[in-house]
Amino acid sequence: VDASFTPEQEELRAQARAFLEATPEPSWQQLAELGWTGVSLSEELGGAGLGFLEQAVLHEELGRALTPGPFFTTVAVALPALPPEEQARVAAGETSWALALGPLVPDLDTVERIAIAEGGGVFELVDAQRELLDTGDRTRPLGVLTGGEIGDRLGASDVLPEIRRRSLAALALEACGVGRRALELTVEYVTQREQFGRPVGSYQAVAHPLATSYMELELARSLAIWAAWCVDTGDSAADVAVAAAKAHASEAAVLACERAIQAHGGIGFTWEHVLQGLYKRALWVRAWEASGTELRAEVAAVLLDEGE
């Protein structure tokens, strides 16, 4: 058993963090030049030839940085449904895709093309009207599609379970990044902020909830790494692993943001503070794909009903 990332994976994380701090709103082309849009595609397709664990590192860092744009929508969700030549175009940064699986579709402001699942296949949807809706998390707006025509067949829909696993794992990792940053900002703040002549972080009533956030986020991160590894290796536990990771991590991130807002006091409640963005992303992630309650019902069915 080796539960730690390799030095190369940690190096990728360090590079990603430095890049995203310097470039808060990178273009799709910039992400392609870094090799991110094709991170887990083969080199023949112009990808980086890495695995889902490396992609996982990027999801965690992009979540932490609240990077806008269609990386999650294209790379975590749509990519496996695309034929090799379209995957190669994504890797090259020439296009981006959303796979519309429900009435609400993310990133319609930035994705170029739309895919839908219909019957036993996945098809391109062409000439659909896009309506962007006001969304709490402004870095990942939701919208609706109307009209349009079914275009080319992209592939078979039997890829959808794999897409769900990748999507849930990616969301779990984003949540870890979001929650961790909220916690770090709070540690910094309560160390500097003084009331009654002492840093407020020296009060146990302030410090202990932050210790709880740390605990929950580390547990979440362990599950998220496991989920990513299961996806990477096609492990038989993948379905239950991604459900467990997404349920736990998204709820841990929301709680970490809520404790962060409380510990910041009034400033944490303002529009201008970055915490509101982190909190809204955490809420978005918690809501997307399946809630913790739904995912735990799936886990319970595996634990309690199988073999009956």
Add this chain to the structure above:
Amino acid sequence: VDFRDTPEEAAFREELRAWLAEHVPDELRGYGFGLHTEDLDAMRVWSAALHEGGYAGLTWPKEYGGTAAPLSHQAILLEELARAEAPPHVGVIGLGMAGPTIMAHGTEEQKARYLAPLLAGAEIWCQGFSEPGAGSDLAGVRTSCRVEKKRFVLDGQKVWSSYAHVADFCILLARSDPEAQRHDGLTYVIVDMHAPGVEVRPLRQITGDAEFNEIFLTGVEVPRENLLGEVGGGWQVAMTTLLHERGTLGVALVSRLEVAVRRLLELARERGASPVQRDAIAREWIELEALRLTAYRSLSALARTGIPGPEGSILKLQWSEANQRLTSLALDLLGPEAQLAGERAPYAGWWSQQQLRSRGNTIEAGTSEILRSIVAERVLGLPRSR
């Protein structure tokens, strides 16, 4: 990242499973995790068998009777012992606390005298740290240690000492210099539990059992050669002991929780569970997996860098709270029947006993309040609260 056993780990696990299937005595199987002193002789025989099989002191250096195995083997051993519902080695305190402390701070004579019988289960150890006035604030110990030329003389009282009623030796922290700064005037000694002036009284706990004891010390003479470390240097020695208490504990706790979760799932399958209860059951299973994976992460960081990962600091904290939620949930599934004790109680009262016992989990080996402060100050780097 690879959550599978390496071929070498898999081989060790397979060999161990076969060994356990053959050697765990049926009358002790499923005994839970406490020391069952009514079967002390059988426990000693089992411990000797573990020792002969090479499974006692697995990670200890060969020169001290261990097999110098990697930590991953110790983790596998703890997992498989729990899965086989095997009883513990009688030397729980010896293996986890006294032994490592003697290896780190003991003289060659002490190592030669104590380590081998400890591993073989021939001599049982207990710990004398806590006192009525010194719990979380361990530096507040008041048991006096009078330093004479050839001996120390102990007077005072220790409390919450597991296994003291059957122990042969005690690792004990006492105050040798009442004038010194709190942490400086402490001395760490090995006490013969059969010496005159040592009196042990069992402490009946909330479950009705007596796992712990009070130790009363009245003019107890301890020979000079039983000193560990320096006179006045007891605090540093005690920190070694506690490091081992908290360091190797993670995987053991996870393995115990795994057995409890397995039983919870059986209970829910037998009796049925409402959707709300099913949600809570799934939550507990997820928490268990999270804990297991976090223990692996901590061990992997240790193997890779030589330093245990900071995430290891949350294992006991999370385990204790998870075990409380889990056992409380079991009571919820059992309904009013859970209030019965004794033979007519469901599962012979195992769940209600476990639930009551779990209240101690957030107090023993570092209260949750102390552990949160450790995370806040040492891991997150928040300003000190005192």
